[in-house]
Amino acid sequence: METRRTPLYDFHLANGARMVPFAGWEMPVQYADGIKAEHLATRESAGLFDVSHMAQLRIGGADADAALERLTPTDVATIAEGRVRYSMFLDENGGVLDDLMIARLDGELQLVVNAGRADHDIAHLRANLHDANLHGANLHGASLHGASLHGDVTMQVRDDRALLALQGPESPQVLRRLGVDLDDFFFMQVGHFSIGGIDCVVTRSGYTGEDGFEISMPADLAVELAERLCADESVSLAGLGARDTLRLEAGLPLWGHELDETINPVTAGLRFALSRRRREAGDFPGAAAIMKDWNDGPARQLVGLLPQGGRPVRDGAELALNGTIIGTVTSGGFAPSLDAPAALGFVDAALATPGTEINALVRGREVPVTVAALPLVPHRYIRG
Amino acid sequence: MLRYTEDHEWINLDGDTGAVGISPHAIEQLGDIVFVELPEAGTTVSKGDSVAVFESVKAASDIYSPASGEITEVNESLLDDLTGITPDRAHECWLFRIKVADAGELDELMDDAAYSAMIA
Numbered sequence: 117m118e119t120r121r122t123p124l125y126d127f128h129l130a131n132g133a134r135m136v137p138f139a140g141w142e143m144p145v146q147y148a149d150g151i152k153a154e155h156l157a158t159r160e161s162a163g164l165f166d167v168s169h170m171a172q173l174r175i176g177g178a179d180a181d182a183a184l185e186r187l188t189p190t191d192v193a194t195i196a197e198g199r200v201r202y203s204m205f206l207d208e209n210g211g212v213l214d215d216l217m218i219a220r221l222d223g224e225l226q227l228v229v230n231a232g233r234a235d236h237d238i239a240h241l242r243a244n245l246h247d248a249n250l251h252g253a254n255l256h257g258a259s260l261h262g263a264s265l266h267g268d269v270t271m272q273v274r275d276d277r278a279l280l281a282l283q284g285p286e287s288p289q290v291l292r293r294l295g296v297d298l299d300d301f302f303f304m305q306v307g308h309f310s311i312g313g314i315d316c317v318v319t320r321s322g323y324t325g326e327d328g329f330e331i332s333m334p335a336d337l338a339v340e341l342a343e344r345l346c347a348d349e350s351v352s353l354a355g356l357g358a359r360d361t362l363r364l365e366a367g368l369p370l371w372g373h374e375l376d377e378t379i380n381p382v383t384a385g386l387r388f389a390l391s392r393r394r395r396e397a398g399d400f401p402g403a404a405a406i407m408k409d410w411n412d413g414p415a416r417q418l419v420g421l422l423p424q425g426g427r428p429v430r431d432g433a434e435l436a437l438n439g440t441i442i443g444t445v446t447s448g449g450f451a452p453s454l455d456a457p458a459a460l461g462f463v464d465a466a467l468a469t470p471g472t473e474i475n476a477l478v479r480g481r482e483v484p485v486t487v488a489a490l491p492l493v494p495h496r497y498i499r500g
Numbered sequence: 501m502l503r504y505t506e507d508h509e510w511i512n513l514d515g516d517t518g519a520v521g522i523s524p525h526a527i528e529q530l531g532d533i534v535f536v537e538l539p540e541a542g543t544t545v546s547k548g549d550s551v552a553v554f555e556s557v558k559a560a561s562d563i564y565s566p567a568s569g570e571i572t573e574v575n576e577s578l579l580d581d582l583t584g585i586t587p588d589r590a591h592e593c594w595l596f597r598i599k600v601a602d603a604g605e606l607d608e609l610m611d612d613a614a615y616s617a618m619i620a
Contacts, residue, residue: 151557152532357531357558427535428555450534450557457534479553 122168123278123338131346131353139232141169144355151357155452158324158362159493162284163354164345171234172274172332173227173241179267180225183245184218189381189400191391195220200304200319202389204381205240210402210409211377212384213240215369219306219319226306226317228279228330230371238273245269278338283328283362285496286350291318291329293348302500303327312344323359325366325495364460365451367420367490373431373446374418374460382409383462385418385490417468420488421445421459421476427483428457429476435463435485437474442467445476453493463487502591503566503609506618510591511566511598513606519594520566522554524587525619530556533582539596543571547605552595565598567605573597 119142128135133144144166146154157163175184181192190203197220205213214233219226229237282290288298294312301307306319314337322328333341345351360370369375369384380402381389387410394400398407409415423429428449435443448459459476467474470489475482501513508526511518527533535555545551545565552563574596578585585593600606610618 145558146531150532361557427537428560430560450532450555452557 120169122166123335124166124168124342127339127342128166133353133355136356138356139169139230141231143169144353146355146357147353149352151355151361152450152452154352154354154358155361157352158284158326158354158358159453160284161350161352162282162286162290162328162348163324163358163362164342164351165281165283165354165356165359166278166342167281167330167359168278168335168338169231170279171227171229171231171237172277172279173229173238174224174270174272174274175227175241176224176270176272177268179269183267183269184225185394185400187240187244187401188218189390189394189403189406190218191393192218192225194391194393195225197221197223198305198307200306200321202304202386204375204386204389205237206381206401206406207377208401209377210380210405212371212375212379212381213237213377214371215375217319217321221306221308221317226332233371238271241271245271274332276335277332278335280331280333280338280342280345281322281324281328281359282331282345282351283322283324283354284326287326287328288498290345290348290350294344300500303497305500311341314341314344316341320498323366323368324362325368325491325493326362327496327498360447361449361452364447364449364458365453365491365493366495367418367460367492369418369460370447379462380406380409380414382406383414383416383418413465415465416443416462417465418446418460418490419463419468419470420490420492421448421461422454422486422488422492423448423457423459423476424484424486426457427478429459429478429483429485433459433461434477435461435474436477436482437467442474451492458492459485460490501606502612503606504612504615504618505564505566505609507564508619509563509566511606511609512591512594513600513603516603517572517597517599518567518606519597521590521594522563523615523619524590526561527585527590527593528587530554530561532557533585536579536582536585536595538574538576538579539571541571541574541596545569545571545598563595566609567598567600567602569598569601571596572599 443463451458
């Protein structure tokens, strides 16, 4: 498969990035300073991440809310203009097909979905919302732009846009220095802003556990904006490596690791993403299975894991207690802010209490691991 | 006599005993090293055996013995400060010494010029 490049590819190379294939894209895993330094710079000041590999979709039309509600457990109708909601596509068993952000701006819904699931998600939207006479149209490209879907619904794949994430406690000051007025603009809000003269769509959100912003702009202005942001001495470039260690510490799930078709939102600790109206109506995909776990408690549960002795425990390692397998590690590595290894994984619900001592099986040996509450590093979102 | 493997280990043979480490290129590729597991002195190993592990933030990497023989000494002081394992110190950062059973095994390894060409 041909790997794709974001509009910032040459910018990354010029800034010393090490590029790796990721979800069909060539992306910077780190720059010269390395993952630990980029991670800590984001926690202490501000990190700038290219997340243009994530797909930006626009869903419009009078039936857009109802269309998305058929695929998600989200009360889409109550997402107010200028607000953002975390959501997920569910299958009929309650498994998670992908997680996504839904923003309402200018009366339309703006979606951001995972890069590795973009083709799946676009096909899923088409298959479920699509007007029969458009079957056979290409997923990408002009054929879909403005394509009319089932009822009064339109979907547009915004591959003419780039996406940057500016994350960390200094992020608001960085934007203010570029003339952005952030008064009355808080966590999970979206709006139009001019950043140094470039018209952007900005959400106050991210995937690091820090205050921060995700900034969408026309692809041909991405380098100019990245250069403007990097000119601020508070800002360090940060790659996918740091993005992963930051989200791991923040306890944020990554599809393919903490989320997939075999994991439902209750098991993954995402009860907050099941809107009250939708729970009461039980009218979302997989509602029966999910509400059973909601009421009875899930059989297994996502937890933080703190390995003892300094050796990281990686994705796929089994978790055991007294010789019995009681769980699996789904993400693991080193947590720079803890200066220690850390992991996420699923364990039998009876063993999910923080402080429980279990073992990870690493290379045929048992590594003692302590169950820990999530997040491992506190979130520092700025709420209104 | 300094030789390199295709897996980026180096061995510096002095008499019948060689110090073993990993190349500057390998250290650079690993990135931040967060955990190192070394072998135990007295262990007999075969060429190609996994004898040590380097863990970076992202991944675990096996270190393979460049020769068969007995591990005679292990550089435990390396573990005191993992940030000291840097590309420019790669040849000081030996992991262990091995008493080589068959020096002829090293003929299959690369000299500095051949290794430099491989990673170029």
